[in-house]
Amino acid sequence: MFGRPKFVNIAEKISQIPKGLYRSEALIAGSWKNLPQKFAVCHPNSGEVIINVSDCQAEHVLEAVEASKCGFEMWKAKTAKERAAIVRKWGTLIDENQESLATLITLEGGKPISESRGEISYASSFCEWSASQGRLLSSESVPSPFPDKRILTMKQAIGVVGMITPWNFPAAMVTRKAAPALAVGCPVILKPSEDTPLTALALGELALQAGIPPECFHVLPASRESTPSVGKTICEHPEIRAISFTGSTNVGETLLQQSASTVKKVSMELGGLAPFIVFESADLAAAAKALIAAKFRNTGQTCIAANNVFVHHSVMNEFIEIFKVEITRLKFGDVFDSSTTVGCLINSRGAQKVQEQVREALEKGARLHSGGSAIDETHFEPTLLSDVAADASCFTSETFGPLCAVRAFDSEEEVLALANASQFGLAGYFFSTDHHQCFRVAEKLEVGMVGINSGAISCCEAPFGGVKKSGLGREGGLVGTDEFTELKYCCFGDL
Numbered sequence: 427m428f429g430r431p432k433f434v435n436i437a438e439k440i441s442q443i444p445k446g447l448y449r450s451e452a453l454i455a456g457s458w459k460n461l462p463q464k465f466a467v468c469h470p471n472s473g474e475v476i477i478n479v480s481d482c483q484a485e486h487v488l489e490a491v492e493a494s495k496c497g498f499e500m501w502k503a504k505t506a507k508e509r510a511a512i513v514r515k516w517g518t519l520i521d522e523n524q525e526s527l528a529t530l531i532t533l534e535g536g537k538p539i540s541e542s543r544g545e546i547s548y549a550s551s552f553c554e555w556s557a558s559q560g561r562l563l564s565s566e567s568v569p570s571p572f573p574d575k576r577i578l579t580m581k582q583a584i585g586v587v588g589m590i591t592p593w594n595f596p597a598a599m600v601t602r603k604a605a606p607a608l609a610v611g612c613p614v615i616l617k618p619s620e621d622t623p624l625t626a627l628a629l630g631e632l633a634l635q636a637g638i639p640p641e642c643f644h645v646l647p648a649s650r651e652s653t654p655s656v657g658k659t660i661c662e663h664p665e666i667r668a669i670s671f672t673g674s675t676n677v678g679e680t681l682l683q684q685s686a687s688t689v690k691k692v693s694m695e696l697g698g699l700a701p702f703i704v705f706e707s708a709d710l711a712a713a714a715k716a717l718i719a720a721k722f723r724n725t726g727q728t729c730i731a732a733n734n735v736f737v738h739h740s741v742m743n744e745f746i747e748i749f750k751v752e753i754t755r756l757k758f759g760d761v762f763d764s765s766t767t768v769g770c771l772i773n774s775r776g777a778q779k780v781q782e783q784v785r786e787a788l789e790k791g792a793r794l795h796s797g798g799s800a801i802d803e804t805h806f807e808p809t810l811l812s813d814v815a816a817d818a819s820c821f822t823s824e825t826f827g828p829l830c831a832v833r834a835f836d837s838e839e840e841v842l843a844l845a846n847a848s849q850f851g852l853a854g855y856f857f858s859t860d861h862h863q864c865f866r867v868a869e870k871l872e873v874g875m876v877g878i879n880s881g882a883i884s885c886c887e888a889p890f891g892g893v894k895k896s897g898l899g900r901e902g903g904l905v906g907t908d909e910f911t912e913l914k915y916c917c918f919g920d921l
């Protein structure tokens with residue numbers, strides 16, 4: 427049912443990107459460093475090498491920290507209004523270069539181009555939002571219990587921040603962290619994913635063009651082999667006061683341990699296992715459309731992707747029929763074709779994992795309604811399974827692919843117990859037209875974010891983050907800058 431995708435002419439795509447945005451050097455203190463050691467960045471669709479990128483080591487973290495120490499003094503001394511103008515300008519430049527940045531995302535990450543364009547708008551929204559947030563950092567005065575004392579609190583920039591980001595949103599995960607940090611006065615040392623450093627380097631160039639001081643924004647690409655020592659150096663450096671990580675829970679746990687010796691402030695945006703519940707009163711057509719968005723965005727490779735789909739037994743058959751029609755509307759194909767909605771997985775391991783999950787689920791009694799096979803090394807057909815066993819690995823671990831696994835439930839109590847049995851708690855979704863149930867279930871789901879009759883919940887205005895093993899802290903929303911500030915209490919006495 428799904429055709430074989432076209433191969434991409436990489437050289438032609440690169441020729442459309444302005445030279446300044448197509449970088450392969452590390453960015454440290456405003457200098458583009460062409461390091462002797464390199465690693466290959468490949469297009470996932472074909473495995474073809476796009477370019478070899480400078481491979482940073484621990485010593486480059488030390489260099490970036492030295493520069494950042496001076497940068498911090500200078501940057502925090504600016505007014506919030508001055509910083510806001512520069513961070514906002516960064517966002518404007520990101521928007522103005524949308525097509526080039528989207529091309530980079532699609533080249534190195536295999537994301538369909540229309541989604542990559544959407545990611546750029548999402549990424550720039552964090553600059554605009556954080557610029558405003560930085561201007562609203564508030565001091566508070568609390569009535570004192572003593573007649574001769576006054577209580578005042580203030581929020582101050584925490585210092586140099588280390589950031590480590592994943593490949594699945596190579597632009598938005600950078601700005602969701604860096605924009606608020608910069609807006610409140612913190613220098614940023616960024617280590618992007620080894621799979622997608624080109625987008626981060628282009629964002630570094632635009633940060634310089636916007637006027638972010640060279641000492642305050644460093645991009646250190648590192649290979650898979652060099653990453654652990656770069657990460658450890660970031661975590662253990664006493665001058666780096668906070669670490670903000672987005673990625674898998676396993677790596678998050680390592681970084682938490684490594685950060686303990688310097689007692690850093692940590693922000694961890696980790697993996698999820700989102701339940702998506704269709705109750706008996708749900709608008710089934712709306713739920714099916716929302717599940718397409720929540721499941722297949724970025725070919726299923728999002729942390730908030732619907733993973734465990736629970737449908738009330740009384741509407742199961744009807745829902746499956748409606749959803750199957752929605753799946754046929756997905757368009758598999760050339761990732762640079764604007765109408766393509768499903769692209770390739772980040773690598774062949776991603777496709778093999780989905781294949782293995784499908785095999786195991788079928789062995790445990792699941793029914794296959796659609797898809798089920800790999801088309802090539804990195805493309806997997808959008809797949810629908812029902813009657814999936816609760817202990818099937820596609821239900822117990824992140825699928826991170828275009829596999830929709832469904833099982834039936836009988837009661838609200840039962841489905842809440844199943845959903846909350848997970849160690850993860852990032853996002854959850856449910857569809858119901860019973861407003862009593864909407865409140866009850868929203869309160870009882872053990873997650874950081876809930877979509878109630880909605881499958882698309884991400885925006886810069888809302889706090890993004892999870893509970894349990896899905897993380898610590900929140901990004902965006904009214905609290906997004908809190909990760910990068912310290913709260914100081916001043917007691918004015920003898921008054």
Ligand SMILES: NC(=O)c1ccc[n+]([C@@H]2O[C@H](COP(=O)([O-])OP(=O)(O)OC[C@H]3O[C@@H](n4cnc5c(N)ncnc54)[C@H](O)[C@@H]3O)[C@@H](O)[C@H]2O)c1
Pocket residue numbers: 590591592593594595599617618619620653654655656657658672673674675677678680681694695696697698728729730824852890891892896897
């Ligand atoms: N909660 C969120 O906001 C959010 C957002 C996006 C992705 N994610 C999660 O990220 C995962 C997918 O991304 P991924 O495959 O890039 O994750 P990953 O954990 O493998 O890699 C994330 C980053 O960590 C780096 N890294 C890997 N090992 C490291 C080490 N030992 N020390 C320091 N850094 C190290 C990688 O190079 C990369 O930059 C999924 O689990 C997904 O749910 C979470």
Ligand SMILES: N[C@@H](CC=O)C(=O)O
Pocket residue numbers: 594595598727728729730884890
């Ligand atoms: N999908 C997330 C990022 C995690 O993958 C988002 O919507 O911001």
